[in-house]
Amino acid sequence: MGKIERVFHSVIFEVLALVMSITGLVIFTQHDMSTLSGTMIVVASMAMIWNYSFNATFDHYVKGEKTQRSLSLRIIHVLLFEAGLLFFTIPVMAFILDLSLWDAFVMDLGVTIFITIYAFVFNLSYDHLRAFIVKKRIHKNQIAHS
Known part of the structure; x- marks a missing residue:
């Protein structure tokens, strides 16, 4: 995945997650x-910044076709991502919303549980949709050059 596509991936992921x-927070708080x-x-x-840097680093160390990643590897990926993000976001949420660190942790944990499931489904879907589009483009180019 190139830099432009990685930015696209991060933006799409975050816009949907944000909405x-x-x-959910309006309903439950x-x-x-x-x-x-x-x-x-x-x-x-x-x-978004964490998504870009974490996934670039993860992909650097974990080689191979993304659609072939095992369920356990995908679970490790999302858990590491979300744990790192919690580390940075809990103090920020506590400050902005005038909450204790514990209350911010509980709120952020609720969001994180939702986002963890969302991230798993989003990335699995994105990887397979991307593979389908790439395969289709290759096939179309082969027909055009025949």
Whole structure:
């Protein structure tokens, strides 16, 4: 995956995550949508930077075709990603929402559980859709050059 596609992947991932997270937090907390939206935009911005750097590093060390990654490797990937992100986002959420670190941890953990499941489904779908598109383009180019 090149740099432009990696940025595209991160942006699409975060936009969808942002919309779903804000909706869930509005439903399950006492904070207003405006405050939560601002907080989640900051958290999503942090997550985009983390997404790019973590996945570039992970892909550097874990070679091979992504569609062939095992279930256990995908679980390790998402757990490492989310643990690293929690480390950075809990203090930020506590500060912006004027929460204790514990309350921010509980709130962030709820978002993280949701995002962990979302990340697994999103990345699995993205990898397979990408492989399908690449295969289709190769086939189309082969026909054009025949």
